[in-house]
Amino acid sequence: MRIFDPHVHMTSRTTDDYEAMAGAGIVAIVEPAFWLGQPRTQAGSFVDYFNSLLGWERFRASQFGIRHFCTIGLNPKEANNARLADEVLALLPRFLAKDGVVAIGEIGYDDQTDEEQRVFERQIALAAEFNLPILIHTPHRDKKQGTIRSIATIRAMGFPEERVLIDHNNEETLPLVLESRCWAGHTIYPKTKMDEERMAALVETYGSDRIIVNSAADWGISDPLKVPKTIAAMRARGIGDADIARIVWDNPVAFFAQSGRLDLGDLDAPDAIDRSQKFETNSVLRGDQVPSAR
Amino acid sequence: MELLAGLVESRLPHDARAWLADARAQAARGDVNGLATVYTAAAVRVGRAPLAASAADAAALAAAAPLAGVGFDRWTLTDGVRAVLLASRRTAGRAGEAFAADALACFDLCDAGEQQSWLRAASLWPEAEALRAVVIDACRTNILPLFEAVACENPYPARYFPERNFNQMVLKAMFNGVALSRIVGLPERRNADLARMARDYAAERRAAGRSVPGDIGLALEGPAAQEMA
Numbered sequence: 456m457r458i459f460d461p462h463v464h465m466t467s468r469t470t471d472d473y474e475a476m477a478g479a480g481i482v483a484i485v486e487p488a489f490w491l492g493q494p495r496t497q498a499g500s501f502v503d504y505f506n507s508l509l510g511w512e513r514f515r516a517s518q519f520g521i522r523h524f525c526t527i528g529l530n531p532k533e534a535n536n537a538r539l540a541d542e543v544l545a546l547l548p549r550f551l552a553k554d555g556v557v558a559i560g561e562i563g564y565d566d567q568t569d570e571e572q573r574v575f576e577r578q579i580a581l582a583a584e585f586n587l588p589i590l591i592h593t594p595h596r597d598k599k600q601g602t603i604r605s606i607a608t609i610r611a612m613g614f615p616e617e618r619v620l621i622d623h624n625n626e627e628t629l630p631l632v633l634e635s636r637c638w639a640g641h642t643i644y645p646k647t648k649m650d651e652e653r654m655a656a657l658v659e660t661y662g663s664d665r666i667i668v669n670s671a672a673d674w675g676i677s678d679p680l681k682v683p684k685t686i687a688a689m690r691a692r693g694i695g696d697a698d699i700a701r702i703v704w705d706n707p708v709a710f711f712a713q714s715g716r717l718d719l720g721d722l723d724a725p726d727a728i729d730r731s732q733k734f735e736t737n738s739v740l741r742g743d744q745v746p747s748a749r
Numbered sequence: 750m751e752l753l754a755g756l757v758e759s760r761l762p763h764d765a766r767a768w769l770a771d772a773r774a775q776a777a778r779g780d781v782n783g784l785a786t787v788y789t790a791a792a793v794r795v796g797r798a799p800l801a802a803s804a805a806d807a808a809a810l811a812a813a814a815p816l817a818g819v820g821f822d823r824w825t826l827t828d829g830v831r832a833v834l835l836a837s838r839r840t841a842g843r844a845g846e847a848f849a850a851d852a853l854a855c856f857d858l859c860d861a862g863e864q865q866s867w868l869r870a871a872s873l874w875p876e877a878e879a880l881r882a883v884v885i886d887a888c889r890t891n892i893l894p895l896f897e898a899v900a901c902e903n904p905y906p907a908r909y910f911p912e913r914n915f916n917q918m919v920l921k922a923m924f925n926g927v928a929l930s931r932i933v934g935l936p937e938r939r940n941a942d943l944a945r946m947a948r949d950y951a952a953e954r955r956a957a958g959r960s961v962p963g964d965i966g967l968a969l970e971g972p973a974a975q976e977m978a
Contacts, residue, residue, distance in 0.1 A: 492891050493892070494890075535885075566914065567913070595924065596917060596920040596921055596924060596946070596950075597946045597950075598949075599949050599953065600946070625953060626953075626956035649957075653957060
């Protein structure tokens with residue numbers, strides 16, 4: 456089964472992870488722009504980060520046969536630094552126009568402050584201007600309220616709900632999202648957010664319509680194979696392959712295809728991976744390694 | 750602050766005491782880089798032994814703090830020296846806005862350990878309120894000891910945080926398994942919105958088949974909870 460992981464922070468992962476993901480059937484991923492675990496203090500740090508998502512990371516993924524797309528945006532945590540936020544907002548249009556940027560995100564709320572509201576609204580307006588869908592991060596704390604408020608803000612701005620993916624849902628927030636016309640993402644984590652058994656139970660209850668799962672694997676305790684592991688949990692519960700394929704492929708593809716920039720052509724006949732290729736003279740090979748046949 | 754400086758000096762061996770005298774002079778003059786350099790060096794020069802060697806020391810320090818609740822008994826000598834260095838700059842004719850600017854510039858150059866020292870001392874200054882944005886922002890960290898430097902044994906949040914930020918900090922403490930009893934002034938700052946957030950959190954935990962923190966009542970009890978009942 457072909458797998459799309461629509462939310463995974465590969466900049467913090469190793470080539471072992473890429474290798475394992477490719478082996479498990481993951482052929483396409485979206486890496487949303489987020490924060491780096493500690494706050495950045497300079498707008499220039501964002502320029503380099505966005506460029507690495509669009510350049511080096513996309514290349515690294517390609518070396519393992521994985522198609523890498525990204526979302527660009529100012530995350531809600533760092534939205535609270537008003538001076539920096541304004542500088543980054545001013546940079547965004549340049550990056551939102553780039554090929555392979557399939558949404559604006561992750562945006563939304565962290566502490567649900569006035570600054571976060573301002574930056575969220577500015578970026579919803581940018582999404583409309585650049586004709587991009589929106590990936591919404593729902594907060595860890597006060598999540599239910601944050602989800603309600605996210606949907607309310609989208610509606611107040613008149614942004615089309617079917618072009619919004621609300622992520623990191625749980626048992627309390629999924630019904631709220633499904634009542635709207637937004638898509639519902641679920642982050643399957645080893646310890647927090649959602650696990651694969653609970654996810655399979657949610658699919659039993661709510662079906663596969665507009666349901667999406669991801670690993671969100673980042674620099675914390677996380678697992679880039681959570682989507683294939685959730686497939687196994689769903690199968691063990693007797694959920695049919697048609698529903699599963701809808702969740703791990705058709706839905707994320709349909710959502711991000713709304714950007715008009717999700718190029719999945721030639722996936723069935725990818726070029727043989729040539730690891731001697733270089734990205735600006737940098738290769739994923741180190742030392743004396745010789746490229747192995749795959 | 751004199752009492753803190755006196756205690757810190759009394760706890761230092763001879764050579765470290767000589768270093769501190771020079772460092773205080775360096776912190777007091779020139780641009781903020783001089784202060785930042787000795788602020789960093791303190792860890793290597795004086796080490797991480799506890800600041801309060803005895804219960805009497807801790808009690809004397811507690812009595813001297815401008816705000817009750819500073820957890821001096823958890824401070825290291827390095828924390829103490831760093832507070833003394835900032836104080837040296839402040840008393841060298843740079844109080845008020847100039848001190849706030851210096852303190853913030855110093856924070857910008859801090860690594861995570863230095864930030865902890867800085868945050869622990871944030872309530873000690875007459876200019877404390879001007880540091881609020883940075884202290885609130887520090888709560889966003891994923892580095893638990895850094896979060897604890899603000900949220901625990903520190904009177905700053907209860908004194909200066911707006912309700913929204915205070916509530917988020919309490920919820921984050923629950924999220925991270927930090928005992929709510931360590932939050933200074935929580936009983937006085939409890940409010941209806943915090944109670945609602947705590948109840949939603951308990952419901953979310955139960956729906957996920959997970960346990961609810963045993964001390965969640967500390968965020969619920971009090972007049973606000975009675976109003977909602």
